[in-house]
Amino acid sequence: MLKKTFLFFTVFLLALSLMAMAAHLVVLEVNDTHGHAWAYNEWHDPSIGGFAAIATIVKQVRAEAAAKGWDFLFLHAGDVNTGVPESDLLDARPDILALNAMGLDAMAIGNHEFDHSWSTLMRQMTWADFPFLSANIVYKGTNETVGSPYIIKDFPDLKVAILGLTTKTTEYIGNPKNVKDYDFLSPVVVAKKYVPILHTMMGKDGIVLALTHLGIFGKGLTAGSKLYDTPLTMKNLLTYNKPNDPYGGSVTLAESVKGITAILDGHSHTVVEEPLNVKGTLIVQAGSFSKYVGRLDLIVKNGKVTDYSYKLIPVNLKVYHKGKNGKVTYTYVGKEIKPDPQIKALLAGYKQMGAAKLNEPIGTSKVNFENGKEQTRHMDTPLGHLVTDAVAWKLKNVGVQAVLMNGGGLRTSIAPGTITYRDVLKVLPFGNTVVTIKLKGSYLLKAVEWGAISHPNDTGAMLNPWGLTYIVTPKGVKNILINGKPIDPNKIYTIATNDYMASGGDHYSMLKNGDQYNTNYVLADVVKEYIQHISPIESYPFTPRWTKEK
Numbered sequence: 061m062l063k064k065t066f067l068f069f070t071v072f073l074l075a076l077s078l079m080a081m082a083a084h085l086v087v088l089e090v091n092d093t094h095g096h097a098w099a100y101n102e103w104h105d106p107s108i109g110g111f112a113a114i115a116t117i118v119k120q121v122r123a124e125a126a127a128k129g130w131d132f133l134f135l136h137a138g139d140v141n142t143g144v145p146e147s148d149l150l151d152a153r154p155d156i157l158a159l160n161a162m163g164l165d166a167m168a169i170g171n172h173e174f175d176h177s178w179s180t181l182m183r184q185m186t187w188a189d190f191p192f193l194s195a196n197i198v199y200k201g202t203n204e205t206v207g208s209p210y211i212i213k214d215f216p217d218l219k220v221a222i223l224g225l226t227t228k229t230t231e232y233i234g235n236p237k238n239v240k241d242y243d244f245l246s247p248v249v250v251a252k253k254y255v256p257i258l259h260t261m262m263g264k265d266g267i268v269l270a271l272t273h274l275g276i277f278g279k280g281l282t283a284g285s286k287l288y289d290t291p292l293t294m295k296n297l298l299t300y301n302k303p304n305d306p307y308g309g310s311v312t313l314a315e316s317v318k319g320i321t322a323i324l325d326g327h328s329h330t331v332v333e334e335p336l337n338v339k340g341t342l343i344v345q346a347g348s349f350s351k352y353v354g355r356l357d358l359i360v361k362n363g364k365v366t367d368y369s370y371k372l373i374p375v376n377l378k379v380y381h382k383g384k385n386g387k388v389t390y391t392y393v394g395k396e397i398k399p400d401p402q403i404k405a406l407l408a409g410y411k412q413m414g415a416a417k418l419n420e421p422i423g424t425s426k427v428n429f430e431n432g433k434e435q436t437r438h439m440d441t442p443l444g445h446l447v448t449d450a451v452a453w454k455l456k457n458v459g460v461q462a463v464l465m466n467g468g469g470l471r472t473s474i475a476p477g478t479i480t481y482r483d484v485l486k487v488l489p490f491g492n493t494v495v496t497i498k499l500k501g502s503y504l505l506k507a508v509e510w511g512a513i514s515h516p517n518d519t520g521a522m523l524n525p526w527g528l529t530y531i532v533t534p535k536g537v538k539n540i541l542i543n544g545k546p547i548d549p550n551k552i553y554t555i556a557t558n559d560y561m562a563s564g565g566d567h568y569s570m571l572k573n574g575d576q577y578n579t580n581y582v583l584a585d586v587v588k589e590y591i592q593h594i595s596p597i598e599s600y601p602f603t604p605r606w607t608k609e610k
Contacts (some may be wrong), residue, residue: 061220062359070437071382072126080351081217082359082360082361082366083131083215083359083360083361083362084125084129084130084131084358084359084360085130085133085215085218085220085267085355085357085358085359085360085454086121086125086130086132086281086355086356086461087132087133087134087135087269087322087354087355087357087358087448088117088118088121088132088134088135088353088354088355089125089136089137089324089345089346089353089354090114090136090137090328090346090350090352090353091136091137091138091255091273091324091325091326091346091348091354092137092138092170092326092327092329092348093111093136093139093140093147093349093350094139094140094141094142094143094144094172094348094349094471095140095141095142095143095146095148095152095155095489096143096147096350097111097144097146097154097155097158097350097407098110098112098144098146098407098411099112099113099376099399102432103428103430103432103473103525104380104556104568105377105378105380105390106390107376107390108351108375108376109349109350109375109376109523110350110375110376110399110568111155111158111159111162111407112158112374112400112401112403112404113398113399113400114162114183114353114395114399114406115162115377115399115400115403116148116399117353117373117375117397118134118353121355122134122163126390129218131213131215131220132163132216133165133213133220133269134162134163134165135164135165135167135168135222135271136168136275136292137167137168137170137271137272137324137325137326137327138158138167138168138170138172138173138226138273138326138327139168139170139171139172139173139174139273139326140152140167140170140172140184140254141157141172141173141175141280141489142172142175142471142489143349143381143420143471143489144486145414145470145481145485145486145487145489146413146414146418147434148155148485148491149413149414150410150413151176151184152218152409153184153187153410153448154184154406154410156187156188157187157406158185158403158407159188159190160190161402161403161406163186163506164189164190164517165190165211165213166190166192166193166195166211166222166271167188167191167192167193167271168192168193168228168271168272168326169192169193169194169206169224169273169327171226171227171229171230171233171273173236174230174234174235174238174239175234175238175490178236178238178241181206183249190361191208191211192206192207192208192224193207193208193210193222193223193271194207194209194224195209195210195223195225195250195251195254196225196244196249196250197222197226197242197243197244197245198242198243198245199241199242199243200240200241200242201243205595206242207224209223209254210222210223210224210258212258212261212262212266218265218266218360219263219265219266219267220224220267220269221258221259221261221262221269222268222269222271223254223255223268223270223271224245224270224271224286225247225250225267225270225271225273225274225309225409226272226274227247227273227274227275227327228244228245228246228247228306228307229307230473232565232566232567233468233520233521234563234565235490235560235563235565236350236560236563236564237563241314243386244307245425246306247272247306247308248303248304248305248306248312248316248317249573250307251313251316251317251320252316252317255268255317255318255320258335259363260291264362264365265362265363267321267360267365267524268311268320269320269323269324269357270273270313270320270322270324272324272325272327273325273326273327274308274314274323274326274327275309275310275325275326275327275328275330276297276309276310276325276328276330276332276336276343277301277308277309277311278296278297278300279326283396284361286411291344292492297311298311298315298338300317301361303315303316304316308537309327309328310323310325310338311338311343312426313341314336314338314341314343315339317502319363321342321358321360321587322335322341322356322358323341323342323343323344324344324345324354324356324496325343325344325345326345328345329345329347329348329349329434330345331345331346331347331372332344332345332346332354332372334359334370335356335368335370336408338424342356342365342368342370344356346372347372351373351375351377352372352373353372353373353375354370354372355370355371355372355373356369356370357369357370374392374393374394375397375398376392376396377392377393377394378390378392378393379391379392380382390392397570398540417481418480418481418482419481419482420481421478421479421480422479422480422481422484422588422591422592423478423479423591423592423594423595423596423597424478424479424596424597425474425477425479425591425596425597426476426478426598426599427442427596427597427600428473428474428476429441429442429443429446429474429475429600429601430442430443430473431443431470431471431472431473431475431487432472434467434468434471435542436467436468436470436524437468437515437520438467438514438520438522439522440604440605440606441609443467443470443473443474443487444467444470444524445526445600445602445605446474446587446590446591446600447465447470447487447488447583447587448463448523448524448525448526449526449590450587450589450590450591451463451465451494451526451555451556451583451586453590453593454494454586454589454590455494455496455556455579458496458556459526459554460529460540460555460556461527461542461543461553461555462526462543462555462556463525463527463555463557464507464523464524464525464528464555464557464558464561464568464571465524465525465557465561466511466521466523466524466557466561466565466568467520467521467522467523467524467557468520468521468522469486469488469490469492469520469560471486471487471489472486472487473487479591481588484584484587484588484591485584487584487587489584491582491584492558492559492560492582492583492584493558493559493578493579493580493581493582493583494556494558494578494579494581494582494586495556495557495558495559495562495576495577495578495579496554496556496575496576496577496579497554497555497556497557497571497574497575497576498550498575499550499552499553499555499573500550500552500573500574501549501551501552501553502549502550502554503556503573503574504547505540505544505547505549506522506547506570507568507570507571508524508525508528508530508537508547509536509540509567510567511523511525511568512530512532512537512606513532513536520566521567521568525605525606526605527542527555528541528542528606529541529605529606530606531607531609532606532608533608533609534610555574557571558583559578562578581598584602
């Protein structure tokens with residue numbers, strides 16, 4: 061009897077000891093991978109990123125967590141679609157299958173998950189062994205969410221609810237024909253509903269993580285910015301992000317909703333090297349294009365974070381060195397990461413599909429059509445000129461007087477050297493077609509005025525024009541000319557754009573007031589033909605089409 065009593069109290073004390081111990085949760089996050097499942101080259105930075113290298117990181121950290129008795133999550137904050145031809149041609153099937161093999165726990169639905177039709181999105185969900193999360197996207201006129209609103213992970217020492225949220229701006233930056241059947245609710249309103257419910261479901265020992273595709277926005281921040289958690293930056297962010305703004309980013313969410321431990325964010329491609337701490341909620345984001353993995357370690361006791369650490373892991377990023385003798389060398393930013401052979405083999409077969417067509421040279425260039433920092437979203441660029449020049453050239457017999465392209469539709473650069481069809485598709489991955497519009501001058505003026513202003517929460521709307529010139533001032537846009545002459549508000553002009561803008565994408569709703577004709581010319585193919593026509597490109601004279609006045 062004494063032995064049994066002793067054993068009972070030993071077990072009881074051990075249980076109390078375990079209850080008193082803090083849980084250690086490790087969260088790995090990627091976001092905005094945009095088809096970059098394979099390692100790829102950037103200017104002066106070869107063989108970076110890719111899921112095979114990320115799989116090695118995931119495997120190592122998962123093994124570390126298992127050995128030390130820690131809890132582990134691997135999450136994706138949305139936008140698996142659109143950016144690399146091998147992925148785009150297969151509707152991101154290679155990416156999803158690789159994420160399955162890597163043991164992804166959940167993915168937020170990003171705005172680019174609506175680059176495809178409903179049937180494609182549903183097919184992607186069936187391919188995935190993980191849930192697509194978003195609590196604030198519902199079928200129009202209903203309360204039925206498109207994906208799962210949340211999941212709860214029940215670890216032995218901790219319960220973790222993961223709430224999915226998607227930017228409400230998807231309703232106008234998404235392809236209108238693909239988003240028309242959904243309602244995009246306010247992430248703040250939806251989170252205020254769900255967070256208390258989730259805490260009640262889990263009890264006092266649970267925590268809520270928000271897996272979001274909302275973005276980090278502030279004055280001077282553009283897509284791909286590196287964000288440092290300095291008092292100046294925090295003041296900027298807190299001044300810029302208003303509480304309860306339905307179109308706000310993750311800072312707005314943290315300001316507005318209590319009870320979220322951490323926000324694992326995407327959408328703005330922000331490189332967060334130290335977590336933002338907004339009213340006790342941590343916010344992290346790991347850049348884009350599989351260049352980084354974010355690692356957030358949380359020490360949790362009685363549902364409260366008592367300590368945390370964060371590390372941004374570069375995925376084979378390198379520093380370029382060129383010696384006096386012309387010899388080029390590279391040094392790794394961090395450690396070299398060997399690719400996981402299983403994931404590498406899985407993806408290799410998909411890489412070969414259509415490679416012959418994609419790798420076919422279409423021309424050569426000595427010019428660097430740069431867009432590495434997505435300059436087309438906020439400035440006049442040679443790449444913007446190349447694309448709009450191509451459309452003007454294609455339609456030279458149609459009498460087109462102006463070409464309008466949104467900067468967010470141009471996704472990357474075209475480097476000097478041999479240009480392939482693959483390179484063009486990376487710049488223009490959406491499959492957009494060219495549309496001509498007979499548009500009244502008053503509406504054309506509105507389009508220019510809208511496209512010329514700063515779009516910090518939706519920089520994709522920035523106008524890249526041909527045939528138009530203008531000056532952007534702090535008070536508005538002036539000296540708007542078409543082919544050197546003032547625009548007559550009552551005259552009908554023939555313009556060209558892409559089908560996304562023609563249908564009102566990026567809030568270019570004024571373009572829907574004209575008589576439209578879809579040429580069914582694929583924009584990427586038009587640019588391909590133009591490059592073939594002007595190749596070899598020895599130079600590309602650049603005369604600014606718009607300027608900014610301070």
